Amino acid sequence: MSLADSRKIRLLFLQNAPLILFLVLVLVFGSLSERFLSPTNFMNIVTQAAHIAIIAIGMTFVLLVAGIDLSVGANMYASCIVVALYMKGWNPVFGFAVAGFLGLLFGAVNAFVITRLRVPAFIATLATLFVGRAIALYLSGVKMIPFGKEILLLGRTTWLGLPVPIWIFLLVFVIAWVTLRLTTYGRQVYAVGADPEAAAKAGIDVRRILFSVYCIAGVCAAIGGLVSASQVAAASSTFGFQKEFPVIAAAVLGGTSLFGGRGGVVGTVFGAILIQTVENGLVMINADPYVYPLVVSAIIFIAVLVDSLRTGMLERLERRKIRVETA
Template sequence: MKTGNRLVLLLLQNAPYVLFVVLLILFGLVSDRFLAVANFRNIVIQAAPIAILAIGMTFVLLTGQIDLSVGASMYLTASILAIYLTGIPWPLGLIAVMAMAAAIGAVNGGVVTRLGVASFIVTLATLFILRGIAMWLSNTRTLMFPDPITDLNRAHVLGVPSAIVAFAAVFAVAWLVLHQTPFGRQVYAVGGDPEAARKAGLPVRRIVFLCFVIAGLCAGIGGFVSITQIGAVGPKYGDQIEFSAIAAAVLGGVSLFGGRGSVVGTVFGAILIKTVQNGLNIINADPYIYPLVTAAIIFIAVAIDGLRTRIIEKLERRTIRPLTGE
C-alpha cells in the first residue's frame, strides 16, 4: 500500500510535465507551427506576466494564505500610471507601480495579520475596492500608454526579449530568497505548521505580512510587463488573472495548504497554461472554449493538490504504539 502511494505521489508530482509532453504531441500533430522555436519563444514571452504574478502568489500560498486582489492591483496601478504619470521616464514609472502595488500588499497583509481576518475575505474585498477605484479614476475608459513604454516590448538585452529578462530576474531573486536565506526557510516553516513556528520563536505575523508585500510587488512588476505588451488597459484588464496565477503555482507543486512547493514549479505551471492557450489559438479553436479550458486547468490543479496532500499526510503519518505494562 505504501509503495502504491509513493508511485501515485510520484505521478502527481510530475503530472504537469506529463501533461506538457501530451500537449506537445497533440498540438504538434494538429499544427506544424506549434513546434516551431519562434512559437515557443512567444509562449515564454506571453507567460512572463502570469509567471511573475504566480511567483509572488507562491510566497503567499506557502504560508497557507491566498491573495485574490493581485489582478485588481495590476489594474489600479496601471491606471494611475496612465492617467497621472505618463510624462515621467519609464524606470520611474516602474518604481512607482512597484511601490503602489507593494503598499496594497502591505494593507492586505496588515489586515490579515493584525486583525486576524481570513485572507480570502480580505483580498476578495480588496479586489472589488481596487477595481472600483480604478474604474472611477478612468471613468471606465480604455487608457493608452506612450511609446516609451510600449517600445520596451520590442527591446532586447543581449538578444533576449525584455519580458523574458524581467521574469528571469524575478525568478532568480525569488529562488534565492526562498532557498538560500533564513527568511525562505521561515516561510516554509510557517506554512508547514504556524503554531509550531510560533512556539519556536519565529515572527509568524511579520513573515506572513512580508509575503503579502512580495505578492503585491510582483503584481506591480507583472502588470508593468503586461502593459508593455498590450499598450493599453481597460475595465477588463487583469480580470480573473489571479486564478491563472494560483493555478500556475498549484500545477507546479505549490500546496494550497502551505509549506510545500517551489518557484521552479510555479514558472513551469505558468508556461504550461500559456502553452494550452497558444495551442488553442494556433488550431483556431472556438474562443468560447478558452474559459472552459482555464476552468478545467484550475480544477485539475486543485484536484492534484488535494490528492498530493492526502498521500503525503499518509506517508508522513507514524503509528503510535500503546504503552504496555511489564
C-alpha cells in the same frame, strides 16, 4: 507489485503531473498545428507567460503560508492605471518603481486587514479586489487608457536575443528563488506554512512573515501588470480581470500546496508556461474563443485535485515514517 511500490508510483505520477500534462499538450497541439512546434512560437509562449509567472511567483509566497490573494488582478490594474495616466514620457524604470510602490501599498493593506484585524485572507482579498478595481475604474473614467511609448517600446525590445519581458521575469525569479532557498527568511516562510504554532514557539514572528508575503505578492502583481501593459499597449476596464485564477493555477500546478509549507518558484514558472501553452495552442488550432474559459477552469480543477491527492498521500507517508521511528 507490492502496495508500497504502488503508492510510490502514484506519488511519483502526482509529483510529475504538470510535466506529463505539458508533454501531452505539446504532442496534441503539435499534431494539430505545425506552427506550434516552431522555436519562434515557443519563444512567444515564454514571452506571453512572463507576466503570469511574475505574479504567480508573488502568489507562491502567499500560498506557502497557507494564505490566498484574490486581489492581484485589481492590484495590477490600479497600479498600472496610475502609470498610464500620469507617467507618459517618463523613463520606464521610474514607471516600474512607482507601480511597485503602489503594489506594495496594496499588498500592505491586505496584510494589515489579515494580520491586524484578523479577517480571513479569502474575505479580505475578495473585498480589496472590488475596492481596487473600483478605484482604477474611477481614475480611468471607465475608458481605455493607452500607455506611454516608453512602456510599449520595453515590450518590443530584445537584449542578448531575449525579449526584455523575459529578462524582467528572470530577474524576479532569481531574487525569489534565492530568497526562499538560501535565506533565513525563506526557511521561516516554509516553517510558518507548515505549522504556524510550532514556528511561533521556535521564536519566529509569524505575524511579520504573514505581513511580508502579502507585500511581496503586491509588488509582483504591479510589476507583472506593467510587463503585461508593455504587450497590450492600453489598460481597458478588463485589464487584469480574473487574472488571479490562472496565477493561482500556475502556482498549484507547479507543486505549491494550497495547504502551505510545500512548493517553490521553479514549479510555479513551469505552471505559468504550461497555462500559456494551452492558450497558445488553442489559438493555433483556431479553437472557439468560448472554449478558453472551459479549458482554463479544467486546468484549475486538475491543479487543485492533484494538490489535494499529493498532500494527502504525503501526509500518510509522513505518519507512517513517524510510527516506524517511534517503534
